[in-house]
Amino acid sequence: xxxxxxxxxxxxxxxxxxxxxxxxxxxxxxxxxxxxxxxxxxxxxxxxxxxxxxxxxxxxxxxxxxxxxxxxxxxxxxxxxxxxxxxxxxxxxxxxxxxxxxxxxxxxxxxxxxxxxxxxxxxxxxxxxxxxxxxxxxxxxxxxxxxxxxxxxxxxxxxxxxxxxxx
Numbered sequence: 294x295x296x297x298x299x300x301x302x303x304x305x306x307x308x309x310x311x312x313x314x315x316x317x318x319x320x321x322x323x324x325x326x327x328x329x330x331x332x333x334x335x336x337x338x339x340x341x342x343x344x345x346x347x348x349x350x351x352x353x354x355x356x357x358x359x360x361x362x363x364x365x366x367x368x369x370x371x372x373x374x375x376x377x378x379x380x381x382x383x384x385x386x387x388x389x390x391x392x393x394x395x396x397x398x399x400x401x402x403x404x405x406x407x408x409x410x411x412x413x414x415x416x417x418x419x420x421x422x423x424x425x426x427x428x429x430x431x432x433x434x435x436x437x438x439x440x441x442x443x444x445x446x447x448x449x450x451x452x453x454x455x456x457x458x459x460x
Contacts, residue, residue: 301328307353310353334358369405379431385415
């Protein structure tokens with residue numbers, strides 16, 4: 294769905310495998326004069342950035358939307374049916390890490406579209422198994438977040454100690 298008559302202000306972007314918020318008011322970067330052509334997205338939508346595959350072999354090109362917002366019309370957006378979005382994202386993220394999409398593009402600017410990926414083979418276990426897999430990986434994400442927070446606190450403590458030592 295287009296943002297033309299809605300004028301949603303929650304601007305989202307795909308950045309290295311994560312959907313992130315962007316400041317719609319910023320003067321930095323490449324932002325359009327109008328967001329009317331941007332796509333409306335909601336929690337559970339999987340987003341792909343399949344443009345210029347030949348120029349950048351480092352970026353991650355799949356993200357999972359976790360909130361309502363708008364996103365560039367250059368992205369391919371897919372709504373999941375009969376599969377948990379978090380599970381499908383994990384599987385597609387694995388393809389992304391293995392750089393599978395880079396071997397699929399064609400044309401001068403090596404671009405993919407939905408028709409290029411819609412028949413990809415993906416493994417879809419029962420809903421119960423999907424949920425167990427998602428929960429397993431979410432526990433890793435939680436642990437990483439806790440460790441990151443602890444590291445930030447230790448870095449603050451180190452700076453305070455150094456400041457006190459020098460003063």
